[in-house]
Amino acid sequence: MNRLAKTFLLTATAAALTLSVIGEASARDRWHRHHNGDAALVGGAVGLATGLIVGSAIANQPRYYEEPRYIDPPYEPEYEAVPVYRAPPRYYAPVRADIEPWTPQWERYCSYRYRSFDPRSGTFVGNDGREHFCTAG
Template sequence: MIRKFAKAVAVTAVVVASVATIANVQPAQAGNAGAAAVGGFVAGAFVGSVLSQPRYTAPAPVYIAPAPRYRHRPEPWTRAWYRYCSAKYRSFNPNTGYFVAYSGNHRFCR
């Protein structure tokens, strides 16, 4: 923000100098008055654009990583495995470790 203010002050000084030049125009130097007026207009447009900029900065986006997903399956033939497969598949056979899929095929519970 200080840099923008310093630019605005410098440009304002240039505008004041060009206006002072226009005010002290002698009849022999009347050809330079148009160039000074154009320069003053350009400097004023620049100062206006600098001063009209927003005076805030948007905060940087913060990335929040999603929670890790664990796909834990118990080891076969443990109590946890029997509970898992019995709860997941209604056709689970605990003696063989297989269940009947919708296709009719027997599949081992993993």
Template sequence: MNRLAKTLLMTATAAALTVSSIGVASAGDWHRHHHGDDALVGGAVGLATGLIVGSAIASAPRYDEPRYIDPPVYEPEYEAVPVYRAPPPRYYRPVAADVEPWTAQWERYCSYRYRSFDPRSGTFIGNDGRSHFCNAG
């Protein structure tokens, strides 16, 4: 049964109990013959009030239940413009074409090519750990 129907049924029941107990309480000779029924009438009124308040609390919306909300859709104000950047600079190794040993060009080439180049001896330390003469040709 849905929540609205339950609430209406509980409210109607509470109202019927309250009206019937008030009708009994307003009878003319009630005080003379039914002194012990005061507690019964008070209980019925309390029960009716509790049912009404309880149904109001039960029908309150719950915020801890997960709900799906559509995400907002934003339209772009302008179209994206491609950004053109200059290509990164390229570093070339110096190329030696028949360079004579012990010249300034040879020394420059060997010092760029080999980090461990020693210009006094003209050698560099290779990956094998030995000294090798720099051949620029």
């Protein structure tokens, strides 16, 4: 039988015994006034028995104890290197002293050498903030 059902059955039996003894003791008291101590003694014994039964049923319930467990620290993802786009290097012919201004080679050289080169005026903006004419050589 289930433990809970056993406990309930024993408690109900103890309660029925208690009620029947109390009823008999009170009936006896009406007719026989000299046995007052016996009824109290029987009621106390029945109450003690009931308390023992209910208390042992409560004490015998299974206890659930979960052992503490070690929890690993949170997972730290490994970061992958993000590919960085780098423009391929631009190669140009070495500086030659014989490049004449306003020729296609001169324009190509100056545009590779200076990012601020203006092919219409032939100038670039230097680090000093002024415009300079591009000379290849």
